[in-house]
Amino acid sequence: MGDHAPLLDARSISIHFGGLRALAEVSVQVYEGESLGIVGPNGAGKTTLFNCLCGQLRPDNGSVSFAGRPIDGLPSYRRARLGIARTFQRIEVFPEMTVFEHLMVAERARRGDGRLWKDLLNLGRPRRDELENVEEMLSLVGLSDVAMTPVAALSLGHCRLVELGRALMLQPRLLMADEPSSGLDTRETQVLGDLLRYVQRERSVAMILVEHDLDMVARVVDRAMVLDFGEMVAEGTLREVMANPEVRRAYLGRGA
Amino acid sequence: MSSFLDYAIPGIPYGCGFALLAVGLVLTFRATGVFNLAFGAQAFLSAFVFDLLNQYAHWDQPASFALAVLVVAPGLGLALDRFLFRHIPTASSTAKVVSSLGLLVAIPEMIPIIFGGRTRHRIGYLWLSPNLVYFHLGSTPVNGADIATTVITLGVVAALLAMFRWSAAGVTMRAVVESRRLSQLEGVNASRVAAGAWALSSTLAGLSGVLLLSQSNSIDPTNPLAFTTLLVAGITAAALASMESISVALLGGIGLGVLENVLVKYLPPGSVLATGFLPSLPFAVLVIVLLANPRLRHIEQSSDPMASVDPPPPPPAVSTRDPRLAAPMKWGFRILMVAFVASVLTWVPGNWVFVLAQGIVFSVIFLSVTMITGMSGQLSLCQATFAGIGAFTAGRLAEHLGLSVLAGALVGGLLAALVGIVLAVVVSRVSGLLLTLVTLAFAIFADNVLFQFSWSGGGITGVDVPRPAIGPLSFASDRYFLVLALVILAFCMLLVVLVQRGTVGRYLAAMRGSPGAAASLGINLTSTKVVVFAMSAGLAGIGGALYGSAEGPIASTDFSYVLSLVWVVVVITTGATTVEGAVQAGMAFAVLAQVLSYLPSRLDGLEFVMFAFGALTYAKHPEGIVEYQKARWLARVSRLLAAWDARHPGSGQPSLAGSGETASAAPAGSVELSNG
Numbered sequence: 001m002g003d004h005a006p007l008l009d010a011r012s013i014s015i016h017f018g019g020l021r022a023l024a025e026v027s028v029q030v031y032e033g034e035s036l037g038i039v040g041p042n043g044a045g046k047t048t049l050f051n052c053l054c055g056q057l058r059p060d061n062g063s064v065s066f067a068g069r070p071i072d073g074l075p076s077y078r079r080a081r082l083g084i085a086r087t088f089q090r091i092e093v094f095p096e097m098t099v100f101e102h103l104m105v106a107e108r109a110r111r112g113d114g115r116l117w118k119d120l121l122n123l124g125r126p127r128r129d130e131l132e133n134v135e136e137m138l139s140l141v142g143l144s145d146v147a148m149t150p151v152a153a154l155s156l157g158h159c160r161l162v163e164l165g166r167a168l169m170l171q172p173r174l175l176m177a178d179e180p181s182s183g184l185d186t187r188e189t190q191v192l193g194d195l196l197r198y199v200q201r202e203r204s205v206a207m208i209l210v211e212h213d214l215d216m217v218a219r220v221v222d223r224a225m226v227l228d229f230g231e232m233v234a235e236g237t238l239r240e241v242m243a244n245p246e247v248r249r250a251y252l253g254r255g256a
Numbered sequence: 257m258s259s260f261l262d263y264a265i266p267g268i269p270y271g272c273g274f275a276l277l278a279v280g281l282v283l284t285f286r287a288t289g290v291f292n293l294a295f296g297a298q299a300f301l302s303a304f305v306f307d308l309l310n311q312y313a314h315w316d317q318p319a320s321f322a323l324a325v326l327v328v329a330p331g332l333g334l335a336l337d338r339f340l341f342r343h344i345p346t347a348s349s350t351a352k353v354v355s356s357l358g359l360l361v362a363i364p365e366m367i368p369i370i371f372g373g374r375t376r377h378r379i380g381y382l383w384l385s386p387n388l389v390y391f392h393l394g395s396t397p398v399n400g401a402d403i404a405t406t407v408i409t410l411g412v413v414a415a416l417l418a419m420f421r422w423s424a425a426g427v428t429m430r431a432v433v434e435s436r437r438l439s440q441l442e443g444v445n446a447s448r449v450a451a452g453a454w455a456l457s458s459t460l461a462g463l464s465g466v467l468l469l470s471q472s473n474s475i476d477p478t479n480p481l482a483f484t485t486l487l488v489a490g491i492t493a494a495a496l497a498s499m500e501s502i503s504v505a506l507l508g509g510i511g512l513g514v515l516e517n518v519l520v521k522y523l524p525p526g527s528v529l530a531t532g533f534l535p536s537l538p539f540a541v542l543v544i545v546l547l548a549n550p551r552l553r554h555i556e557q558s559s560d561p562m563a564s565v566d567p568p569p570p571p572p573a574v575s576t577r578d579p580r581l582a583a584p585m586k587w588g589f590r591i592l593m594v595a596f597v598a599s600v601l602t603w604v605p606g607n608w609v610f611v612l613a614q615g616i617v618f619s620v621i622f623l624s625v626t627m628i629t630g631m632s633g634q635l636s637l638c639q640a641t642f643a644g645i646g647a648f649t650a651g652r653l654a655e656h657l658g659l660s661v662l663a664g665a666l667v668g669g670l671l672a673a674l675v676g677i678v679l680a681v682v683v684s685r686v687s688g689l690l691l692t693l694v695t696l697a698f699a700i701f702a703d704n705v706l707f708q709f710s711w712s713g714g715g716i717t718g719v720d721v722p723r724p725a726i727g728p729l730s731f732a733s734d735r736y737f738l739v740l741a742l743v744i745l746a747f748c749m750l751l752v753v754l755v756q757r758g759t760v761g762r763y764l765a766a767m768r769g770s771p772g773a774a775a776s777l778g779i780n781l782t783s784t785k786v787v788v789f790a791m792s793a794g795l796a797g798i799g800g801a802l803y804g805s806a807e808g809p810i811a812s813t814d815f816s817y818v819l820s821l822v823w824v825v826v827v828i829t830t831g832a833t834t835v836e837g838a839v840q841a842g843m844a845f846a847v848l849a850q851v852l853s854y855l856p857s858r859l860d861g862l863e864f865v866m867f868a869f870g871a872l873t874y875a876k877h878p879e880g881i882v883e884y885q886k887a888r889w890l891a892r893v894s895r896l897l898a899a900w901d902a903r904h905p906g907s908g909q910p911s912l913a914g915s916g917e918t919a920s921a922a923p924a925g926s927v928e929l930s931n932g
Contacts, residue, residue: 056772080778092776094769097762105762109777116787119758120751163773170777 005068007032007206008084008174013052013062022048023059023230030174033204037211037221037238041250044227046210047089050178053208054086055079067173081112085172087163089179089210093151100147102162103134106169133169141165141195157188164192168199174206175199181213189216196220214242226250262396263521264514269402271513272409273471276464277490278497278505279413280457285499285555286433287453290341290352291689293696294359295461296487302329302462303469304367304477310380321382325462333458337451344875345436345450349689350635351875354828357637361818361825362868365861368477372858375476379469383408386470401470408467412460413506420502429453488700489513491693492542498551512541539701543682546690546697553686578894600738610806611850612843613738617806619842620745621799622827623752623835627792629824630832631756632785633768635692637820638679638699641706642672642793643800644815648712650801651719651810661724665801669794676793680786687771687785699817713812721804741802748795749835755791756835764788822864829870831880840882 006029013026023045030036038046051057053064055076063072071079094102107130108114118124126134138144141161146154151162160180167175177196181189193216200207200220211217217224218238225235228250234241241247277295284292292298306324309315315323340355384390384400391398420426431439432449440446468486469475493508516537523534546552600609621643628636649671650664659667679698683691707713723732724740731737755761763784766774775781804810826845831837848863855862870881877884 054776056775076772076775077778077780080776086776088773088776092770092773094766094773096765096769101762101765105766105779106777108759108762109779112778114759114763114779114784116755116760116791119755119760122754122758124754124758124760166773166777 004031006030007034008053008064008066008208010053010064011062013049013059013064015048015052015057015059015061021230023052025062026227026230026232027062028053028208028225030206030208032173033200033206034223035200035207035209035221037209037217037224038227039211039214039217039224039241040227043229044250045230046227047178048230049227050086050176050208050210054084054176080109080170083170083173084176085167085170085174086176087160087167087178087180089182091156091159091163093159093162095152096150098148098150099138099143099154099158099162099165100134102151102166103137103169104130106166107133110170137165137169140168142191156183157185157192160184160188160192161195164195168205172205174208176208176210178210179212180209181211181216189213192216193219214238259521260518261394263517265393265396265398266402267514267517268510269405269513270471270517271489271510272405273464273468273486273509274489274493274512275506275509276409276412276460276467277486278493278509279416279502280460280464281490281494282497282499282502282505283416283453283460284457285494287429287457288337288341288450289345289349290356291349291499291693292359292457293353293356293487294363295457295490297360297363298329298332298458298461299465299468299486301332301363301367301465303465304371304475306382306466307376307378307380307469307475308371311378312376317380317382320380321466325459325466329458329462330455333454333456334451336458337454340872341454342447342450347875350633350692351878353635353689353692354825354874355872357635357821358825358868358871358874361822361871362865365864365868369859369862369865371477373477373860375474377474379472379475381470382466405467405470408463409506412463413502416502425452488538488542488697491697492538492545495542495545495549495552495693498549499555500551512538536701536705539697539705542697543694546694547682547686552690555689578897580897581890581893597739597742601735606734608850609734609738611846613734613741613806614803615843615846616738616741616745617799617802617842618823618845619839620741620748620802621796622823622838622841622845623748624792624794624796624799625824625827625841626752626832626835626838627755627788627795629828630834630837631761631764632788633764634687634785635695635824636789636792637692637696637817637824638702639792639796639823640800640815640817640820641699641702642676642796643803644702644707644713644812645672645675645793646797646800647721647804647810647815648707648719649797651721651804652711654722655720660726661722661801661805662726664721665724665798665805668801669797672797672800673790673794676789677786679793680789684782684785696817696820699820703812703815703817707812707815713810713815718809718811719804720809721801721807723805737806741806744798744802745839748798749839751791752795752835752838755788760784760787822867825864825871826867827880828874829867829881831883831886833879834883837880837883 008028008030010026010028013023013028014021015023026045026049028036028038028049038049040046048057052059052062055071055074055078063070065071066079066082066084069082071082074082094105097105104126135144138147141164143158143161143165146158151159154162160183164177164180167177180192180196184192196207196209197220199205207220209217209220211220221238223236224238224241226233226241226244226247228246233246233250234244236244277299281292281295284290284295302324305328306320309320309323310317336359340359341352344351344355381401381404383404386399386401388400389397390400390403418426420430428439428444429449429452431442431444432446436446436450439449489509489512493505493512496508497504519534519537600612604612621639624639624642625636628634628639646665646668649668650661653659653664653667654661679695683694686694713719723730723737725731729736731740763774763779766777766779767781767784771781800815804814807814827838827841830841830844845863845867848866852859852862873881879887
């Protein structure tokens with residue numbers, strides 16, 4: 001793995017919010033097909049790091065390249081088209097749409113197929129191959145039952161799956177999942193963890209997983225890094241990093 | 257230097273009027289989250305009542321002041337809070353702007369209904385007479401009104417600042433601004449604090465209105481929007497203060513007053529700069545401040561640490577209609593259309609044919625609101641400007657080149673679309689409230705500057721847009737014109753529906769739901785917004801050309817920015833999310849005006865009041881009150897049908913749920929599958 005160039009290579013990312021140092025010189029490398037877990041206490045800068053990687057925040061310093069190409073200046077929609085998909089810690093769904101429509105929008109967006117003239121000539125109807133892709137994804141994430149339900153009527157667990165399915169519709173090379181188990185019960189977390197592992201192993205999608213549930217992290221990730229107060233304090237296998245005294249201090253408090 | 261001061265000094269009391277408005281805007285926004293567009297109208301109401309009591313009922317000044325500024329103004333503020341804004345504390349800022357827009361339309365229209373529409377020429381003043389010069393600053397005479405305005409403004413703002421810094425009420429208000437919910441947990445009655453803020457800001461509006469009386473020559477209850485420039489300057493000063501700082505708002509207001517006075521001196525009189533640039537200056541400054549002040553970008557993001565406990569905004573009514581209703585509704589609609597056209601061509605009286613034709617033309621224009629507000633979720637307040645561009649283009653092309661009106665309407669629509677693209681690119685970095693304010697500034701600019709030129713809407717006779725003709729077919733008669741307009745409307749509706757159902761429409765729905773998630777899918781928000789702005793402006797342009805053709809000679813006043821506000825309010829009331837909503841709005845707007853014209857003339861404008869009150873329901877029913885009621889009735893019929901099915905098993909067709917079941921044919925379980 002180490003022989004190849006990394007798929008995502010972020011170096012020395014720093015960002016400040018006013019006087020608050022949210023990230024300090026954080027570097028992340030993710031290789032093709034690999035899954036990296038990022039753990040750390042609340043407020044450690046995990047979601048901020050995500051936002052910097054996918055272009056929703058501009059870091060003060062540092063550079064990000066994807067598949068060997070610098071993407072620092074690219075807005076988030078251009079990064080998405082390169083194959084970086086994400087889910088959100090606080091659910092971000094489109095409340096007026098059904099589950100089916102969520103996936104269909106993502107399918108269209110992947111093809112970059114939003115031309116006004118096509119709509120005006122009524123060429124905007126779903127094509128057979130698009131329908132097949134959507135149905136395949138519905139059954140993969142287990143949402144075929146509720147395909148025609150507006151997401152406003154779905155439970156949080158279902159919404160997390162909708163987000164995941166929507167992200168996967170982009171056929172990403174890198175999936176960034178931000179606390180996908182937050183707010184879910186044990187069974188739902190189990191289903192989601194299995195799904196993530198399946199996607200990563202069978203479809204060889206590289207993955208960055210931010211997660212508090214260490215059982216889930218242990219099942220899904222190959223490698224982990226720990227953030228605390230915007231700094232990377234440890235990196236290695238999950239077992240290694242959790243044994244690290246720095247990490248124990250960050251998680252358990254100064255007295256530990 | 258002394259000549260500079262000669263111009264700068266009178267600018268100070270002039271700017272104090274702006275400053276009070278700006279301070280009031282900032283105060284309301286900070287304390288309640290409402291950008292109160294109706295602020296100018298509130299100021300006018302108090303000014304009007306003061307003048308009425310003081311000059312016509314011969315009350316003395318203190319009594320008039322007490323009733324107008326200390327009773328009517330805070331009373332209005334409390335009423336707005338009690339009956340409107342208290343019920344929508346967590347509504348989106350768009351919903352709050354729509355509510356204040358409804359008030360901006362309703363309050364001025366109600367003044368002539370209540371007090372009569374006679375223009376009054378005797379103008380009162382507060383405290384010191386504007387006709388007495390008290391002393392000279394350098395060579396500048398300082399009259400009583402200058403002193404009164406400056407002293408009262410500075411005194412009031414100083415008192416406000418002191419209150420916020422040192423008084424318990426001020427500290428409480430600041431706590432409620434930081435987090436309404438947390439302060440409630442601390443035992444603060446946040447609703448009462450918000451009511452206090454409304455009363456206070458409304459009093460400020462009343463005070464500024466009364467102070468500004470000395471700057472007017474007459475008071476026209478039918479045109480209170482003569483306060484327009486005040487509103488623009490007030491918003492500019494408030495934006496300079498990032499909607500945060502009361503002292504910056506004060507300085508900004510005074511600074512704008514001085515700037516305007518000084519520029520009058522330094523620009524050569526009669527030059528293009530003085531006639532073209534100077535009037536557009538306030539709008540240019542406003543747009544620049546709105547776009548360039550980075551701190552404004554985040555004004556709509558809640559910093560409340562407990563914001564996540566807010567319930568989500570109300571979802572639009574899910575139209576669960578029984579599929580069996582589709583065919584009767586479709587055929588009912590077709591029969592209705594045939595009957596409509598046949599009636600119009602035969603027995604409907606002439607004046608009503610004209611009214612119905614107007615309604616159809618309005619419907620075309622209102623489709624543009626459907627696109628921009630209903631589909632992209634942005635509130636544009638310059639649709640009348642786009643309509644004006646279309647109308648004047650068609651008229652001037654017909655006049656100078658003899659171009660057919662239909663071709664002219666197309667060119668006008670294209671031109672409006674181009675202007676829309678430029679505007680959309682300018683505002684591409686902002687959305688929500690800032691975008692609304694930029695479009696408002698553009699509309700007022702077009703009203704005051706762009707449409708005043710002799711080559712656009714200016715001139716004494718107005719612009720004549722002839723009735724269209726296709727070869728030998730003339731549509732000069734109202735009846736034939738109506739049929740042509742109907743065909744154009746149907747075509748435009750088709751285009752809007754195609755976009756709504758197509759990819760762009762789905763992208764827009766995604767953007768409305770979550771801009772961040774839409775971008776994370778690879779949707780280019782900017783270009784999508786530009787496209788929808790362009791198409792919306794184009795539709796408004798075509799509709800505007802038809803409107804001109806229907807009405808006969810038109811002038812710049814036919815596309816005043818007030819009309820943009822009214823139109824948006826009308827469409828939002830009936831339903832901005834569907835094409836039917838636009839048609840309902842167009843027909844209702846024209847028909848209601850005609851029906852109400854049979855009432856005493858004092859009630860002119862009652863339809864605006866009715867629609868404006870309808871818009872106040874927007875926060876609760878964003879799909880429009882008519883569409884909401886329609887959805888409710890359809891749901892009721894669907895339930896009845898379902899109940900009938902339950903009692904007669906086997907006779908019913910599969911209901912809507914059936915489509916969901918077919919989709920579930922491939923059962924879930926792939927996750928378990930992947931475990932193996």
